[in-house]
Amino acid sequence: MSKIIDGLYYSESHEWVKVEGDIAVIGVTDYAQAEMGDITYVDAPAEGDEFGKGEEFGALESVKASSDMYCPISGEVVEVNQDVVDAPEKVNEDAYGAWIIKIKMSDPDELSALMDAAAYKALTDK
Amino acid sequence: MHSRHVALGALMSPFAGFDMPIRYSDITDEHLAVRKDVGVFDVSHMGEIFVCGPDAEKFINHIFTNDIRGYNPGKILYGMMLYPDGGVVDDLLVYREFTPDHFLLVVNASNIDKDYRHICECAAGYDVQIDNQSAVWGQVAVQGPRAEEVVTKVLGIDCAASLGFYEYCNSTWNGSRLIVSRTGYTGEDGFELYTTLEGTCEIWDKLIAAGVKPCGLGCRDTLRFEAGLPLYGDELSEEISPIMAGLGMFCKLDKEEFIGRDALAAQKAQGTAKKLVGIEIEDRAVPRAGYPVELEDGTQVGVVTTGYHSISLDKSICFALVDTKFSALDTPLWIRIRKKVFPGKVVKKRFYQTNYKK
Structure with missing residues (x-):
């Protein structure tokens, strides 16, 4: 049973978003890391890169497969979590602590299209 | 199971x-x-196909690249079955049984039906029985x-x-x-x-x-x-011959005849346009099957066939089929992984030192 945290937003492609003012902190869900198994590599964007909602911003690699990450919200990357890039296993250990990027949101209204914890739980229970 | x-x-x-x-x-x-x-x-x-009969040894030597003559009962040989053009039907093990004129062929699961049909089609004129017991x-x-x-x-x-x-x-x-x-x-x-x-x-x-x-x-x-071992479909196929894959040691061209022999002999004499190599990249990014292999200027010269971040060696390595002129050891090559390009070089395909019983 994978962990889901109240108060976060969730995407159908299994990213989570935590809102801190106009900044969206983005990672992948516990469900996603469990599906992937041991994560060996985080392909992260650079600070200053801009992404539209739904655009691929990076990827995670496990032994067997790579899995693209999609930006749940439009904006500019203001910070990349170098700790996680250096130690990808942190995503397996604590998916909600191991954020990947912080985005300065260009259109916070897009948050309303994402799922809340209950809706995401319903998606992953299917 | x-x-x-x-x-x-x-x-x-x-x-x-x-x-x-x-x-x-x-x-x-x-x-x-x-x-x-x-x-x-x-x-x-995995598939088990039994071949027996007075012509069994001669027949297997006709369809198999390795030479089973002189191998005693209880011995196993690795090799391939080829099409006349040198493309690979399958790679397999041949077991010489203790009963005279009896052999077991162990073939890839994905090729059982194709192999069985191929073996039967090739058997015309040979006094053999073929039994697919997979x-x-x-x-x-x-x-x-x-x-x-x-x-x-x-x-x-x-x-x-x-x-x-x-x-x-x-x-x-x-x-x-x-x-x-x-x-x-x-x-x-x-x-x-x-x-x-x-x-x-x-x-x-x-x-x-x-x-x-x-x-x-x-x-x-x-x-x-x-361990540098090929997988049929990735490193051997109808398009990738044993010579291209660097597996010529399992093809006995000095045998007087086997299906595909002439094509392989020509490939060996003239060289092939492409060769299978190992590539190691400096980054932890993972080269996956299908990713392009490039020169520094972005010209594509090959494609990855299998790649991993190696568990035993903690290195990102792959097999790739590349233009032969870029296949020498230490040749610098670049691999395009999603939007980025990573530098690497050609290395030996046996990445890991095997530990077989001598």
Whole structure:
């Protein structure tokens, strides 16, 4: 049973978003890391890169497969979590602590299209 | 076996028409168990085709690239079956049985039907009987440094200890035939045990009860890849000949005749346009099958066939089919991984030093 945290937003492609003012902190869900198994590599964007909602911003690699990450919200990357890039296993250990990027949101209204914890739980229970 | 895999919590996935276990725990743990201790694989999906008759030796030497003449009963040979143009039908093991004029061909699961048809079509004019028994044979592979200990002590198969690499012996399991073969697909010492489907389940249960780690197809691929072993479909195919794949040592061109011989001889004499190489990149990014191999200026000169971040070596490495002029050791090559390009160089395909029984 994978962990889901109240108060976060969730995407159908299994990213989570935590809102801190106009900044969206983005990672992948516990469900996603469990599906992937041991994560060996985080392909992260650079600070200053801009992404539209739904655009691929990076990827995670496990032994067997790579899995693209999609930006749940439009904006500019203001910070990349170098700790996680250096130690990808942190995503397996604590998916909600191991954020990947912080985005300065260009259109916070897009948050309303994402799922809340209950809706995401319903998606992953299917 | 299927219910046993599910009971062990395996992640199952369709492969070659079989629902197969990919991993039970995680691929890294299973991989390291085989490298450092022992692991067991259910490989019952592999194909067993028996060939016998007065012309059996002559016939197999006609369809097989290696030369089985002079090999005694109990010996196993690796090689390929080819089309006349040198493309590969399949790679396989040939077992010379202890009964004269009897042979066992062990083929890839994904090619059983194709191989059986090919063998039958080639048999016109030869006095042989061909019997595809793939559906009634199960197989487990016990692989790793402790494989001999486990097979002799846990399973009580004493004849295993006397076998050298690529040798087999016959035994029995609950009154049925058991083939004990010192072979594998991991780069480690180990055994492949062939018997009835019921016997396979019993052997599996005994090994699991004794604490042997169940291993799935996921780590079977990471293990064989590190050991430089090809997988049909990736490193050998109708388009990738044994010469291109660097497996010429298993093709005895000095035999007077076998299907595909002339094509291979021409490839060897003239060289092939492409060759299979190993590439190591400096980053932890993972080169996957299908990713382009490029020169510094972005010209594509090849494609990745299999790649991993190697578990045993902690390096990102791959097999790639590249233009022959860029195939020499240490040639700098770049691999495009999604939007980025990573520098690397050509290295030997046997990434990991194998530990076979001498």
